[in-house]
Amino acid sequence: MSEKVLMKGNEALAEAALSAGCRHFFGYPITPQTEISAYLAKRMPKVGGVFLQAESEVSAINMVLGAAATGHRAMTSSSSPGISLKSEGVSYIAGSDLPALIINVQRGGPGLGGIQPSQSDYWQATKALGHGDFQLYVLAPSTIQEMVDFVPLAFEVGEKYRVPSMILSDGMLGQMMEPVTLPDSDSATASDKPWAVTGHKNQRQRNIANSLYISTTELERLNIERFQRYDEMKKHEQRAESYLTEDADVTVVAFGASSRVVRSAVNAARAQGIKAGMIRPITLWPFPVDAIQKTIETTKEYLCVEMNMGQMVDDVRLAVEGKRRVCFYGRTGGVIPTPAEVLEQIKTLAGKEA
Amino acid sequence: MAVVFEKTKGLTDAPFHYCPGCTHGIVHRLVGEVLEELGVLGTAVGVASVGCSVFSYNYFNCDMVQAPHGRAPAVATGIKRCLPDNVVFTYQGDGDLAAIGTAETVHAATRGENITVIFINNAIYGMTGGQMAPTTLPGQITQTSPYGRDTATAGHPIRVCEMLATLDGTALAQRVSVDNVKNVMAAKKAIKKGFENQINKRGYSIIEVVSTCPTNWGLSPQESIQWLRDNMLPYYPLGVYKDVTEGGSSHE
């Protein structure tokens, strides 16, 4: 284990990609993900890897498609407007059952929006990053250490189930520095990829990476098969952190950057004698339904805190199944909520005068 | 008994779905023969693009990837950067290459991406039923230019080889046709050169094949060939627009 260093989230994530054996990065400049590209532009040539600045986000994701089809660990990174452009390629990657890593360092939207941190791409990441019936494996880091640790995890789970993975970060996590322990170099675990398009060497059947199926029944069969894999992921890959939830009257649900704010608010509430707790979804898809349902009996009020107008709150409500009220508090446009604001909400829900 | 003709191992046994008189079949066979003759079928990876030729992944007897519309050069770039010693090619139509995928095409060429591009120019969108393409001729009637392509509103056709020949990364830009035996032989020679360039790491090679689409042109196969000669070839003259092996500048 190496010593702790102080590193920006974006750079730490980029370094983690190298340790995870990723040697192919295709990107396009956009704030606030820039440091990922800049870091890999510097490092890739030193480790015999490929850094390519594409002519567009559209091209970058399709280069990832090609690289992923060969069985190599490939990734791209962007921020919200750029991710929208990638959605076509992501759908094809999912439809071709290829694992690949997409990083979204979110900023405010819609449209060109702003460049300050946001979580307003939750719906996009978990419901519809492109056309068709498909899902991504979506991880939401809340610390720089998780920005690092989730990179190999995203590759490994993606390869296990043959699905594209996304790390849904944001401008705050991307730009901030925290102490972090970097993994040993080349700690990657390689997996067998008999499907990889590498040239058949006249020794096997042709491999074809394809998402076109004209036969309705064949396409339906493949979609059903893919959703069976998604069901397996729902069973085995849910991740969440439960913080002081066992006796909590008010359970706050928050992910990523906003979960940091909520942690401060929960601590402040506890200091005032209010039984508050937090569930922090780590996998946004599959959504950690189990962790939430475990708290329904003991929780009186749920509060979902997000840096958007209310997106994950839908999934929390689905998980709670109408058995409890689920309130929402959010800031949007790049505004980061303060612990004091969240504390007010918790106090109101706990029946204490705000 | 002596074998006088044998189908190339470069193609699978799947029967083509192409319309009678369509020249895709001839070009597929030429590509398959070249891959076989160069002994690269085992290392070749083809990229099928959206359009009539999307099903080429069923026909070329090598590993294949099917790309989103227009993105074949980007997909091929990703493959080639991972497998620099494999032979990577795209097979693209005019809508794919010169409309929705113009940026990908131009930038793959200017990067000198070491791939081979087979470009079928038949001046129309075939698979979707005959709409105006970027290469549709002035005055040409299509489903979306029902009064003939009006250059005042629909602009002018793109001459792809001429455009790409201006880029330093392009190793070969050659326009061929398969309208007669002589031209078929010349086309095969050009395709072979395009693949040899890649093997010799010379950069981006594009072979544009001026082709027919009898179904959507509303002509018989024979009439199509004549229409191609009378209308396409004057606008899209056959020839070598750039060839670094013939004293041009190499992208390296």
Add this chain to the structure above:
Amino acid sequence: MSKTWNVLLAGFGGQGVLFSGKLIAYAGLLDGKEVSWLPSYGPEMRGGTCNCSLVVSDDPIGSPLVVTPDVLVAMNLPSLDKFVDSVVPGGTIIVDSSMIEKKVERDDVTVYYIEAGKLARENEIEGCDNIILVGKMFKELGFCTEESLFKAVDKCVPARKTAMIEVNKNALKIGINA
């Protein structure tokens, strides 16, 4: 008793706001504390106001965004004006008085005025105003150990600028003695 320092460093882009923040964060890291460093980013970095949120704490850090600082280091007038009222009562403001003539009008905070720019010029280490201010902050508040503070300089100065290590350490000493 656990202690958390919420620090806001603010000035113009180019004054080394982010670097001095990194120095404080690294000193905390070397002391085994939890630390976070969050810069303002975007167009405002270019000539406009630039600020940096720093948290040094014995406990895991929640929000890295410092909204109500315990310590404000103000390196220009717009920054002082913008953040002066956000400092918690009982907090500390360190003012670079070679850049800011104005006096802080609050009486519920402790204010230290230091002519960092002038001291830098006199000691021929121009441009190290920011580090002198960190030295001053250390002297008045002792947010880390002295050993870690100086070791942090070694960690923060990039390899291609090793000549700057001694210059920065000198600047810290000037701030500590001011």
